[in-house]
Amino acid sequence: MSVHKEISKHSNKQNQLVQQFLRLDEKRESAIDEAVQLCSAGKPFTTERINQVTNEINVLARQGVVPQRKLVTSEMVEEYVGRLT
Template identity: 45%
Template structure:
């Protein structure tokens, strides 16, 4: 029975590590998205390359475990969302 317990514990620890890595990457991605949004709203140049690099890492991780995937981000997506935020802020 101890071998089963060890296997379950190992599996549990691996899943926990997997989720920790996902959360870290997802937080980095969200910070980069926020940075791009702020630059876009200020009519400054921005890039989605860093966002999509992290997205690639998240999706590769997802293929190996229990975490979700994320969509790649385009410049147009950032622009449209930034415009929506500005319109919502003006409507308040």
């Protein structure tokens, strides 16, 4: 019985990590979209918010359950916007 409890506990912890990752990843995508929109409009933007969330994701990823994400540079956003037009 204790093995079952330990497996359930481990599974629940992994599920919590995945759910937290999904929330953070959605937040990151929203920040990327905002930077892309600002860049497209020729307005100033930063990648600070994107990379703050990225760092939070990468802390979770070190626990081995969720994937890491790359940090984003302003040049990456500008290059992406350039490909859109």
